Amino acid sequence: MSTSNNSEQVIAPGPIIVEGKLHDNERLKTESNFLRGTIAKDLQDQTTGGMTGDNFQLIRFHGMYQQDDRDIRAERAKQKLEPLHTLMLRARLPGGIITPKQWLGVDKWATEHTMFGSVRLTTRQTFQYHGILKPNIKTVHKALNSIGIDSIGTASDMNRNVLCTANPYQSEVHQEAYEWAKKISEHFMPRTRGYAEVWLDADKVESTVKQEEPILGSTYLPRKFKTTVVIPPLNDIDVHGNDLNFVAIQENGKLIGFNVLVGGGLAMTHGDKATYPRKADDFGYIPVDQTLVFAEAVLTTQRDWGNRVDRKNAKTKYTLDRVGIDVFKAEVEKRAGSKFAESRPYEFTERGDRIGWSEGIDGKHYLALFIENGRVKDFPNKPLKTGMAELAKIHQGDFRITANQNLIVAGVPTEQKAAIEAIAIKYGLMDATVTKQRKDSMACVALPTCPLAMAEAERYLPGLIDDVETILDKNGLKDESIILRVTGCPNGCGRAMLAEMGLVGKGPGKYNMHLGGNLAGTRIPKLYKENLGEQDILNEIDNLSARWAAERNKGEGFGDFTIRLGIVKEVVISVRDFHDE
Incomplete structure (x- = not known):
């Protein structure tokens, strides 16, 4: 029997390896x-704007997704045209650090080689391009490579971009933590030269040379794998939404080691109770010089034990619940x-970003800019993209993209x-009118480009916040906010399953409402109501916030309030509580 470190959960160990017919993605990787x-x-085939056959999936290992503009899909179908296929490229940027010179290159190529001309800052602490046409994709890869940026391993069954607390006020510890984020990223990088051969025209490996992937394995991981390095007390990267997390432990202002948290993940599937979001478990403490050893041991255990039959149950969180936490932990220690x-x-004690100026212990200053939905473009009367280029x-110094x-x-x-402040104000990058509620809200991209989106998110959120602020003001809560996140589908990109209120797209204009997360980001919210339309959502927020104003304890956050009053039950153990009616 296995007992969780932080709960009374007991799970009978299941089979270490899931038997059955392998998912077709395993064939794809093998071949x-x-x-x-x-x-x-395929890149030479100009008869279609998309990728064909297995390549539709394979490009994801190279950091790209095929998309199309869904706003015009029906119109093009009437004209007997295929969808307007484009590619989204997500960069690998451990810890989110990018130099000003690199940013200028990123800005330039967004203008020259994408349909939308914008740069999107993502919840994986990096940037991505949307709307790259097939003839331009190789040019973009080469351009990024020329400034030291690639996109390998930022999607599909690999270790994704490694996150690191962007918190500026502990500069020395941040630098150490960031260096470990880079080391972990490099350690988990695929060894194949396929990326360089395809996109950078590197010399091909001779067919007689044996190729190996000593860490990821010849068929790579069963599913995506997410890693973070976080510096308490700021949980700015939502540690519980990731497979592997290193929580920095300090003594006398120096990094001495990490607590290792394993098995977090936020994705689920509507109507499938075998899927659920899950918090990470604290396995224990390791000294700093053991970081890569334990990182590899966790990843390879998941590589070998993860479910390769059912991709919906292939993440580390399901492996832990299937074999038992103690069994998984013992294997990690053995390796x-x-x-x-x-x-x-x-x-x-907090999460999110401290918007505005702060001073580090190094005596230098740090300006955190609020970028709504991470969309860097020149809006009417708010030319953010031009402003960033001027900065x-x-x-x-450097720029740090946050999670x-x-x-x-x-x-x-x-x-x-x-001088920095003057530019930021001139171009709308510093805006004193941005409210706390807007800063505490987030959305994924969703429509029109994400093929998985069931409902709007990025385009829905700004107007929703306007309405929420009006409701809070009406109920005497003008100075309060709710950690609010909207996702267009249940795959977790907007981290709605760690919000005080998470809205998860169910269909056009319809969302499931989840309540009960907390301010620290250490609790999964529970389903409150399903299939709410936009007006229904506002009605619920009005009713709930009126009760919050009237019945809360002093200083009580919205999520804690909903748990205390029994509006929703607390999710302690996801496999037991999340779908419990």
Whole structure:
């Protein structure tokens, strides 16, 4: 029997390896010649704007998704045209750090090589391009490579972009934590030269040379794998939504080790009770010099034990619940050749980004800019994209993309602070009218480009926040906010399953409402009501916020309030509580 470290959960160990017919993605990976497939040949086919056969999936290992503009899909079908296929490219940017010179390149190529001309900051602490036409994709890869950026492993069955707390006020610890995020990213990188051969025209590996993937394996991981490095007390990367997390432990201002949290994940499938979001479990403490050893041990255990039959149950969270937490942990210790020590104390007291100026212990200044939905483009009367380029022309430090779709101008010397602020104000990057509710809200991209979206998210959120603010003001809560997140489908990109109120797309204009997350980001919200239309959502928010104003304890957050009053039950163990009616 297996007992969780932080609950009374007991699960009978199941089979270590799931038996059955392998999912077709396993065939695809096996036959891909280490992710090359026939992508190079497919790029020459101009009879379609999309990728064909297995290449539709294989390009994801190279950091791309095929999409189309769903707003015009029906119109094109009437004209007997295929959908307007484009590609989305997501960069690999460990810890979200990018230099001003790199940003100028990213900005330039967004204008020259994408249909929308914008840069999207993502919840994976990086940027992505939308609307790249097939003839331009190779050009974009080469352009990014010329400034030291690639997109390998930012999608599909690999370790995704490694997140790191962007918190500026502990500069020395941040630098150490960031270096570990980079090391983990590099350690988990695929060894195949397929990416370089296909996109960068690198010399091909001779067929007689044996190719190996010593860490990821020849068929890579069963499913996507997400890793973070976080510095308490700020949970700005939502640690419980990731497979593997390193929580920094400090002594006398120095990083001495990490608590290792394993098995978080937020995706689920509507109507399938075998799927659910799950918090990560704290396995224990490791000294800092053991970081890569234990990181590899966790990843390879999931690689070998993860479900390759049913992709909906292939993530690390399901492996833990299937085999038992203690069984999984013991295997990690065996592979690492060392045991976890007892967890060191830590506490998360806040999340999100501290928008505005702050000063680091290094004496330099840090300006966190709020970028609504992470969309960097020139809006009417708010030319954000031009403003960012102007900042990049004079800034001597670096930029840090945050996991909340914002951006920090980091390492600003005192003598340059006024110039940076003047540019930020001029171009709308600093806006004193942005409310706390807007800062505490987030959405995924969804329509029109995401093929998985069932409902609007990015385009829905700004107007929704206007309405929510009106409701809060009416109920005497003008200075309060709800951590509110909207996703167009249940796959978790907008991290709605760690919000105080999460709206998950169910169909056009319809959402499931989940309540009960907390301010620290350490609790999964529970389904409150299904299939709510937009007016129904506002009615519910009105009723709930009126009760919050009248019946809350002093300083009580909205999510805690909904649990205390029994509006929803607390989700303690997802496999037991999340779908419990």
